[in-house]
Amino acid sequence: MVGVFLRLVGRELTLALRGSIGTLxxxxxxxxxxxxxxxxxxxxxxxxxxxxxxxxxxxxxxxALLSLDRLFVADHEDGSLEQLMLGTLPLELVVLAKTVAHWxxxxxxxxxxxxxxxxxxxxxxxxxxxxxxxxxxxxxxxSLIGAVGAALTVGLRRGSxxxxxxxxxxxxxxxxxGVGAVEGAVLDVGVHANLSILAGxxxxxxxxxxLAAAAALRMTVE
Amino acid sequence: MACIRGERPVFSGVSFSxxxxxxxxxxxxxxxxxSSLLRxxxxxxxxxxxxxxxxxxxxxxxxxAHRQRLHYVGHLDAVKPTLTVAENLDDWARFRGAARxxxxxxxxxxxxxxxxxxxxxxxAGQRRRLSLARLVATPAPLWLLDEPTVTLDAESAARVAxxxxxxxxxxxxxxxxxxxxxxxxxxxxxxLGVHGVPADMLLADQEAKxxxxxx
Numbered sequence: 452m453v454g455v456f457l458r459l460v461g462r463e464l465t466l467a468l469r470g471s472i473g474t475l476x477x478x479x480x481x482x483x484x485x486x487x488x489x490x491x492x493x494x495x496x497x498x499x500x501x502x503x504x505x506x507x508x509x510x511x512x513x514x515a516l517l518s519l520d521r522l523f524v525a526d527h528e529d530g531s532l533e534q535l536m537l538g539t540l541p542l543e544l545v546v547l548a549k550t551v552a553h554w555x556x557x558x559x560x561x562x563x564x565x566x567x568x569x570x571x572x573x574x575x576x577x578x579x580x581x582x583x584x585x586x587x588x589x590x591x592x593x594s595l596i597g598a599v600g601a602a603l604t605v606g607l608r609r610g611s612x613x614x615x616x617x618x619x620x621x622x623x624x625x626x627x628x629g630v631g632a633v634e635g636a637v638l639d640v641g642v643h644a645n646l647s648i649l650a651g652x653x654x655x656x657x658x659x660x661x662l663a664a665a666a667a668l669r670m671t672v673e
Numbered sequence: 674m675a676c677i678r679g680e681r682p683v684f685s686g687v688s689f690s691x692x693x694x695x696x697x698x699x700x701x702x703x704x705x706x707x708s709s710l711l712r713x714x715x716x717x718x719x720x721x722x723x724x725x726x727x728x729x730x731x732x733x734x735x736x737x738a739h740r741q742r743l744h745y746v747g748h749l750d751a752v753k754p755t756l757t758v759a760e761n762l763d764d765w766a767r768f769r770g771a772a773r774x775x776x777x778x779x780x781x782x783x784x785x786x787x788x789x790x791x792x793x794x795x796x797a798g799q800r801r802r803l804s805l806a807r808l809v810a811t812p813a814p815l816w817l818l819d820e821p822t823v824t825l826d827a828e829s830a831a832r833v834a835x836x837x838x839x840x841x842x843x844x845x846x847x848x849x850x851x852x853x854x855x856x857x858x859x860x861x862x863x864x865l866g867v868h869g870v871p872a873d874m875l876l877a878d879q880e881a882k883x884x885x886x887x888x
Binding site: 454455458459462465466469470528529530531533534535536537538539540541672673 | 715716717718719737740741743745747748749750751752753755756760764765767768769770
């Protein structure tokens with residue numbers, strides 16, 4: 452079963468890498484969105500470094516949203532979803548495998564690009580480290596919550612707008628604790644509480660997200 | 674067994690059994706529930722009533738084991754445009770727990786020369802043949818086929834008939850939804866038209882019909 456799971460992750464990565472610009476788009480959007488802030492608020496370094504944690508996190512959140520609508524739609528349209536449901540892997544693990552691949556192609560590149568962009572916003576080095584850690588903990592939660600939204604809207608024609616409405620309110624806690632951790636590092640008031648809550652949220656999302664998304668997919672296929 | 678789709682009863686009072694080596698042809702007009710019955714048999718749909726049993730044991734007790742026993746070829750071919758024919762087939766074999774797809778699967782459908790071609794260059798008939806190659810790629814005793822030859826040329830349709838005959842000779846079972854294009858020697862016929870709900874009820878709910886046809 453582990454072999455089948457890894458094989459499915461590999462297949463999703465292959466599809467994402469061969470599937471042209473879709474994957475790249477997330478990071479490009481993230482870069483553009485963050486660089487808009489210095490242009491918008493002006494080159495005052497003190498102000499930029501104060502808004503940096505929030506700006507980077509909000510941009511990451513919106514970038515993660517962008518790629519969600521294709522998570523299950525392609526498989527649903529070409530019949531792959533039916534065949535995956537008839538395979539040996541339980542649907543919950545199918546969802547988890549697809550979400551892992553989704554995170555590897557969206558969340559992970561965001562976390563890698565983030566420190567460079569945060570430098571642009573004059574963030575301190577302490578802040579950069581915690582920013583990467585908080586994104587590494589937070590973006591998987593975004594993918595997992597997003598998978599539930601994507602599963603619920605998979606049969607709808609204009610699903611992507613609805614996903615944003617469904618999922619963004621659930622992203623709020625991730626945003627608050629992610630930004631909280633980075634600000635804690637910048638102001639040197641401690642980061643552990645915020646990071647622990649993010650880690651706890653991640654554990655919860657890994658368990659509950661696939662269950663909820665699988666239930667939603669079963670409903671759709673019926 | 675009974676089936677309800679979107680509050681509209683499709684059929685009721687359907688009952689059948691199949692022995693090893695047997696074949697069942699599901700016939701009936703569009704919307705009679707042929708596809709719905711096949712989807713019930715593989716577990717993608719829940720029946721509104723009745724039971725599904727294998728060797729006397731209700732399938733409800735172990736769906737995972739039941740899914741291992743069957744192959745389902747529906748209207749959608751599950752072919753990824755960016756993967757090659759061989760990759761597509763291999764993936765589906767592995768997701769069923771096999772080490773790899775049987776080598777002769779592509780030969781059986783006459784598409785071995787397409788093995789390295791990405792799925793997006795295939796015609797509708799070639800995609801369907803790739804979808805049918807899954808039947809040979811990993812063995813399973815029960816084949817559920819939904820109008821399998823609908824996009825195929827005469828030669829490929831004959832190959833499918835040969836495959837089905839060989840499968841039955843090995844003791845396998847086949848259930849085919851068909852409008853009579855495919856020859857099945859000694860097959861039982863199940864006419865879902867006669868189990869349907871009265872025609873005036875169908876007319877009362879016309880807008881629901883296209884969706885049922887699509888499945």
